[in-house]
Amino acid sequence: MKKNLVVVGYGGMGSWHVAHALESDVVNLKGIYDIDPKKTELARSKGIYAYSSYEEVLNDKDVDLITVAIPNDQHKDVVIAALDAGKNVICEKPVTLSTALLEDMIAAAKKNNKVFSVHQNRRFDVDYLAMKQIHDSGEIGKIFNIESRVQGSRGIPSDWRGMKQYGGGMIYDWGIHLIDQIMMIKGKNVKYVYCRLDNITNKEVDDGFKLELIYDDESRAYIELGTYNFIAMPRFYMQGMSGTALITDWREKAKVTKCKYWHESDVVPVETAAGLTKTMAPRDSVTVDEYEVEKPASNVHDYYRNFCATIDGKATQLVTYEDMLFDMKVMEAAFKSAELGQVIEF
Numbered sequence: 001m002k003k004n005l006v007v008v009g010y011g012g013m014g015s016w017h018v019a020h021a022l023e024s025d026v027v028n029l030k031g032i033y034d035i036d037p038k039k040t041e042l043a044r045s046k047g048i049y050a051y052s053s054y055e056e057v058l059n060d061k062d063v064d065l066i067t068v069a070i071p072n073d074q075h076k077d078v079v080i081a082a083l084d085a086g087k088n089v090i091c092e093k094p095v096t097l098s099t100a101l102l103e104d105m106i107a108a109a110k111k112n113n114k115v116f117s118v119h120q121n122r123r124f125d126v127d128y129l130a131m132k133q134i135h136d137s138g139e140i141g142k143i144f145n146i147e148s149r150v151q152g153s154r155g156i157p158s159d160w161r162g163m164k165q166y167g168g169g170m171i172y173d174w175g176i177h178l179i180d181q182i183m184m185i186k187g188k189n190v191k192y193v194y195c196r197l198d199n200i201t202n203k204e205v206d207d208g209f210k211l212e213l214i215y216d217d218e219s220r221a222y223i224e225l226g227t228y229n230f231i232a233m234p235r236f237y238m239q240g241m242s243g244t245a246l247i248t249d250w251r252e253k254a255k256v257t258k259c260k261y262w263h264e265s266d267v268v269p270v271e272t273a274a275g276l277t278k279t280m281a282p283r284d285s286v287t288v289d290e291y292e293v294e295k296p297a298s299n300v301h302d303y304y305r306n307f308c309a310t311i312d313g314k315a316t317q318l319v320t321y322e323d324m325l326f327d328m329k330v331m332e333a334a335f336k337s338a339e340l341g342q343v344i345e346f
C-alpha cells in the first residue's frame with residue numbers, strides 16, 4: 001500500500017519532491033508544510049493540502065512518512081520531532097552539520113524504531129553510475145586515481161546557502177553529494193584528508209573547495225567544486241593500471257582508452273614550439289583501444305521505492321547510518337584540514 005507523505009519545506013527541493021510524489025507508485029502526497037505563508041498559498045492554489053502548523057503534521061495519524069527539505073541548520077530538530085511523533089523520515093542532504101548532531105538523529109530513529117535516511121539522490125546520476133560501473137568491472141585495471149569535478153560560473157546562490165548560520169557553503173551543498181559518490185565507488189578506507197576552501201565571491205562560507213582523499217592502498221580521490229569557473233574541467237577522470245576513463249560533461253557518455261600494448265617500437269615524437277618529446281607522444285590504435293560506455297539505466301524514484309520497501313521490512317535502506325556517518329566525518333575532516341592548513345589523519 002502507498003505510504004502517506006508530507007513534504008516539509010515547499011521551496012526549490014520540496015517542490016521537486018512534491019512533483020515526484022504526485023506521480024509516484026509508492027507514496028501518496030498528503031500535503032506540505034512550510035513556515036512561509038506564501039508557500040502555503042502557492043500549494044493551496046495548486047490543490048495541494050497545506051498544513052497550518054508542524055504540530056498538525058505530527059498529530060496526523062495518517063502520515064507515514066515525512067520528507068524534510070528546509071535549510072540545513074534546521075534539519076536536526078525537525079527530523080527528531082518527526083521521529084518522536086512516530087513518523088518515518090527522509091531528510092534532505094546534508095543530513096545535518098556535525099557527527100554529534102547526526103548521532104542524536106540516529107538515536108531518535110532507533111529509539112522510535114522508525115526508518116530514517118538522507119536523500120542521496122545523486123547516487124542515481126548516470127555519470128557517477130558509469131564511472132562506478134567502469135571501476136567495478138575492472139576493465140581498466142586497478143584504479144589508482146579518480147577525480148570528480150563540478151564547476152559552474154555563477155557564484156554561490158545568494159540565498160541561505162551563502163550564510164554560515166543556515167549551514168551554507170559548498171561543502172555542505174555539493175560536497176556531500178560528491179563525497180558520497182566517491183565513497184560508493186572507492187569504499188571507506190580513507191587514511192588522509194586534505195582540503196582547501198575557496199572564498200572568491202563569498203567570504204562567509206566556502207564557495208568552492210579542493211578535497212583530496214588518500215586511501216589505505218595509497219590510491220587517491222580528488223574532489224573539486226567551483227562556482228567561478230568560466231571554463232569547466234571534465235566531470236570525471238579515472239586512471240587504472242590498464243587505461244583511463246573520462247566523462248567531459250554530465251550530459252556525455254564515458255570514454256575509455258585501454259592499453260593493448262605497453263611498448264611501442266617507433267614512437268613518433270611530438271614537436272612543440274620549443275622542443276621534442278617522446279614521453280608525451282600520443283598513442284594510436286596499434287597500442288590502445290578507444291570506446292564509449294552506454295549511459296547506465298537509472299530511475300531516481302527508486303530511492304523512494306527502497307525507502308517504502310524498508311518501512312515494510314522488504315528491503316534494507318539504501319543510504320545506511322554508516323554511510324551517513326562516513327560522509328559527515330569526511331566533511332568534518334575537510335573543514336578541519338582547511339582551517340589548520342594540514343593533512344588530517346582519518
Ligand SMILES: NC(=O)c1ccc[n+]([C@@H]2O[C@H](COP(=O)([O-])OP(=O)(O)OC[C@H]3O[C@@H](n4cnc5c(N)ncnc54)[C@H](O)[C@@H]3O)[C@@H](O)[C@H]2O)c1
Nearest residue numbers: 009010011012013014034035036069070071072092093094
Ligand atoms: N538533493 C538535492 O539534489 C538537493 C537540491 C537542492 C536542495 N537540497 C536540500 O534541500 C533543502 C532545502 O533546500 P532548497 O533549495 O529547497 O531551499 P529553499 O530555500 O528553496 O526552500 C526551503 C523552504 O523551507 C521553508 N522552511 C524554512 N524553515 C522551515 C521550517 N522550520 N518548517 C517548514 N518550512 C521551513 C522555507 O520557507 C522555504 O520555502 C536543503 O537541505 C538543501 O541542501 C537538496
